[in-house]
Amino acid sequence: SQKIEQNSEALNIQEGKTATLTCNYTNYSPAYLQWYRQDPGRGPVFLLLIRENEKEKRKERLKVTFDTTLKQSLFHITASQPADSATYLCALERTGGFKTIFGAGTRLFVKA
């Protein structure tokens, strides 16, 4: 069955360091991979999308890589800040109107 795995353990890092979150998937051939941020009591907020033919995408302090051979995406936040503390979800989608499936998310804590 289709499966998305994200680190279930929280990631604790010091302010200013780079946070790296991992998303692995099996039995799926996504056309797009998305990353979302979710704060407590709120719905997820879209951050970045990367296509299957793209290796890397950047947006301000965020960088996403996508390796379709390894079936893995890495999400980096450089120069992290306490305000970056949240849960980060990855999501996979195929073309043709198929449902998007989400990982369980990784909780990030950035200490001042």
Next chain:
Amino acid sequence: GAGVSQSPSNKVTEKGKDVELRCDPISGHTALYWYRQSLGQGLEFLIYFQGNSAPDKSGLPSDRFSAERTGGSVSTLTIQRTQQEDSAVYLCASSSPGVGSTYGYTFGSGTRLTVV
């Protein structure tokens, strides 16, 4: 509206009662999703509407769950004879036409359902 609106924001109901959850997507968004999120868990897909196509209901956990989307806009998720395991946050999301996920999905803040 400016975003995806869901109502009510919180709902407490007695076991066995029916509930209706409402989602008002962004105007012009043809794709609409319902997801369920239990405490500390990821998003569980429930149902997907795309334009006038037949909805993808493959995620509905039982026949107590149903959803409709009227006029390609507002959607209602109905849970009949609620059970305690239905307690969760129900999230609605919509996306723009064409390649639905180019700009990601816009989520509402969810309805927190508690069945007592």
